[in-house]
Amino acid sequence: MDLLGNLIFGFGIAFSLQNLLYCFVGVLVGTLIGVLPGIGPLATIAMLLPITYGVPPVAALIMLAGIYYGAQYGGSTTAILVNLPGETSSVVTCIDGYQMARQGRAGPALAIAAIASFFAGTVGTLLIALFAPPLAEFALKFGSPEYFSLMLMGLVAAAALTQGDIAKSLAMVVLGLLLGIVGNDIHSGIPRFVFDVTELTDGIGFIVLAVGVFAVGEIIANLGSANETRISTFGVSSLLPTRQDMRQAFASILRGTGVGAFFGVLPGTGPAVASFASYVLEKKVARDPSRFGHGAIEGVAGPEAANNADAQCKFIPMLTLGLPVSGVMALMLGALTVQGIQPGPEVMSQRPDLFWGLIASMWIGNLMLLVLNLPLIGIWVRLLDVPYRLLFPAIMAFAAIGIYSLNNSAFEVYLAAMFGIGGFVLVKLGFGLAPLLLGFVIGPMLEDNLRRSMLMGRGDPSIFITRPISLCFIIATVLILVLVALPGIRERRRDIAE
Amino acid sequence: MRLGLFGAKDFWGGIVLIAIGAAALFLAREYPLGTVVRMGPGYFPTLLGALLVLFGTYLLVKGLRSTERIEAGWSPRALIVLPLSLALFGFLMDRAGLVAALAALVVGSAAAGREFRPVEVILLAGFLIAFSVAVFVWSLGLPYPVLVWR
Numbered sequence: 001m002d003l004l005g006n007l008i009f010g011f012g013i014a015f016s017l018q019n020l021l022y023c024f025v026g027v028l029v030g031t032l033i034g035v036l037p038g039i040g041p042l043a044t045i046a047m048l049l050p051i052t053y054g055v056p057p058v059a060a061l062i063m064l065a066g067i068y069y070g071a072q073y074g075g076s077t078t079a080i081l082v083n084l085p086g087e088t089s090s091v092v093t094c095i096d097g098y099q100m101a102r103q104g105r106a107g108p109a110l111a112i113a114a115i116a117s118f119f120a121g122t123v124g125t126l127l128i129a130l131f132a133p134p135l136a137e138f139a140l141k142f143g144s145p146e147y148f149s150l151m152l153m154g155l156v157a158a159a160a161l162t163q164g165d166i167a168k169s170l171a172m173v174v175l176g177l178l179l180g181i182v183g184n185d186i187h188s189g190i191p192r193f194v195f196d197v198t199e200l201t202d203g204i205g206f207i208v209l210a211v212g213v214f215a216v217g218e219i220i221a222n223l224g225s226a227n228e229t230r231i232s233t234f235g236v237s238s239l240l241p242t243r244q245d246m247r248q249a250f251a252s253i254l255r256g257t258g259v260g261a262f263f264g265v266l267p268g269t270g271p272a273v274a275s276f277a278s279y280v281l282e283k284k285v286a287r288d289p290s291r292f293g294h295g296a297i298e299g300v301a302g303p304e305a306a307n308n309a310d311a312q313c314k315f316i317p318m319l320t321l322g323l324p325v326s327g328v329m330a331l332m333l334g335a336l337t338v339q340g341i342q343p344g345p346e347v348m349s350q351r352p353d354l355f356w357g358l359i360a361s362m363w364i365g366n367l368m369l370l371v372l373n374l375p376l377i378g379i380w381v382r383l384l385d386v387p388y389r390l391l392f393p394a395i396m397a398f399a400a401i402g403i404y405s406l407n408n409s410a411f412e413v414y415l416a417a418m419f420g421i422g423g424f425v426l427v428k429l430g431f432g433l434a435p436l437l438l439g440f441v442i443g444p445m446l447e448d449n450l451r452r453s454m455l456m457g458r459g460d461p462s463i464f465i466t467r468p469i470s471l472c473f474i475i476a477t478v479l480i481l482v483l484v485a486l487p488g489i490r491e492r493r494r495d496i497a498e
Numbered sequence: 499m500r501l502g503l504f505g506a507k508d509f510w511g512g513i514v515l516i517a518i519g520a521a522a523l524f525l526a527r528e529y530p531l532g533t534v535v536r537m538g539p540g541y542f543p544t545l546l547g548a549l550l551v552l553f554g555t556y557l558l559v560k561g562l563r564s565t566e567r568i569e570a571g572w573s574p575r576a577l578i579v580l581p582l583s584l585a586l587f588g589f590l591m592d593r594a595g596l597v598a599a600l601a602a603l604v605v606g607s608a609a610a611g612r613e614f615r616p617v618e619v620i621l622l623a624g625f626l627i628a629f630s631v632a633v634f635v636w637s638l639g640l641p642y643p644v645l646v647w648r
Contacts, residue, residue: 167560188538224571224572389611393626394626396584399584401630404642408641408642410591410592424577430511431511451542459535
């Protein structure tokens with residue numbers, strides 16, 4: 001059983017003082033931005049990426065991952081106490097969590113949310129450790145046609161599962177692909193869409209794009225939306241859930257973890273989808289569904305487990321196939337590339353320290369979050385009193401320094417400002433930005449593999465359907481498109497969107 | 499109904515996509531297309547540009563019939579002032595150093611908001627400058643001039 005050996009090896013790495021410190025900083029920052037509405041993990045990770053350049057790859061990844069799952073914990077705190085989802089992942093938690101808080105049971109709701117998250121996080125970590133190695137082994141057999149078909153499937157699935165019109169999401173993927181190939185063509189060296197700007201010959205920095213559309217664009221949008229509402233919070237008296245609470249929540253946590261793990265490996269499904277699916281399931285299996293919406297503890301436990309399991313399992317395709325299935329994973333992939341590590345199935349064999357260290361750190365991080373969240377809940381709630389008018393100039397400052405520090409180039413700062421405007425306009429027109437980022441990250445790889453495949457197949461596109469693994473991906477892609485086009489699914493998607 | 503097009507979400511979404519796609523097609527014209535076997539640098543961009551025009555046309559047609567409006571509630575001031583203050587930061591970083599650039603950015607972006615309280619903004623700028631110099635320049639050693647004029 002080398003699983004155990006590998007895990008022990010991973011814990012050995014994660015327990016180094018430096019990695020523990022970065023893990024702690026990550027989950028702390030994650031909780032912070034999770035609690036605060038209006039700033040999400042995407043923008044934060046994008047802004048902090050440049051700072052991680054000087055940090056060893058393992059520590060950098062550990063910290064960035066910590067921000068990501070830490071934000072899920074923080075988001076549920078805000079959802080329960082003030083009926084305001086700190087993150088999209090906790091929208092569902094608002095429904096019953098806030099009702100529990102109104103009935104004076106904020107403490108048990110928070111405790112169950114944290115316990116559910118921790119349990120799901122632990123299971124998620126184990127799932128990665130179990131399934132990632134065979135998957136990576138399998139992926140080592142992939143050639144260019146397989147990679148092309150896999151990426152195509154990933155992009156289409158991401159577009160299909162993103163809320164709203166699939167044509168719009170696909171268009172954003174295409175726009176992302178287009179932005180991704182800016183720069184000198186790797187095969188011929190011919191500059192494309194460079195406009196004689198030296199800074200563009202290496203392509204658009206993906207941090208520039210991510211910070212531009214997610215941080216700057218989001219602030220522009222926030223400043224235009226309805227006025228800040230003052231929120232009143234509930235005090236938290238006792239944290240301990242009763243024995244009955246635990247009994248009711250136990251099965252929900254198990255089911256939620258399963259639901260989250262399932263949705264986790266699917267491309268494009270944000271944690272909101274997983275937690276929503278879990279909520280629906282809990283309501284279906286409940287003996288008395290009418291309790292839901294009035295403070296049913298299952299409605300907190302299930303979705304909270306689901307969104308955390310989802311968050312952890314999203315790492316599986318990223319680490320084993322080099323395929324990012326969400327915006328945050330696209331950033332993680334970017335972080336790897338920036339550190340000089342070529343993402344793909346080789347990561348596990350060539351950098352076992354990175355892979356197993358990261359996995360072990362996730363479990364440690366989840367434990368830290370449990371400790372960090374429950375006793376310190378009062379401090380986190382206090383944070384909500386910081387008005388947005390103080391927050392956003394600070395975000396702008398960190399974003400600006402982050403972008404400038406990439407290459408000490410003012411041009412990239414100008415570019416980010418333009419992306420901010422562009423991102424805002426696109427959001428206003430109802431386009432999603434996550435598919436754009438996915439397309440952007442995958443763009444160069446997709447083109448490269450397409451060109452290699454065509455060389456291999458001597459110009460015959462049937463190479464994609466004569467190789468069995470590639471054929472499977474193509475069939476899946478077509479299947480996804482057909483399913484989305486069917487009216488029944490359309491209705492469901494609309495329901496989820498609402 | 500004709501006038502209503504000004505707020506039609508998908509109509510304008512289509513226009514934007516077609517414009518970007520057409521621009522990509524136009525620029526990609528100069529890159530060799532190559533053959534299917536040996537694709538040149540122009541092949542993929544041309545394909546993507548065409549796809550964008552296609553999606554754009556679909557949205558435009560859909561937008562002509564749909565009643566979905568662009569949501570109200572956006573701030574023209576934020577849209578102009580915020581990116582400008584970011585650009586100013588880049589400009590000043592090259593010429594005047596971190597302190598001046600941050601001061602301009604913080605005051606500028608605060609001015610993009612709805613409420614502007616001068617004293618508060620100055621305190622915030624002072625805090626952020628001190629924090630950034632301490633963390634980024636002194637601790638992390640990023641090679642920025644703190645205060646220069648050139």
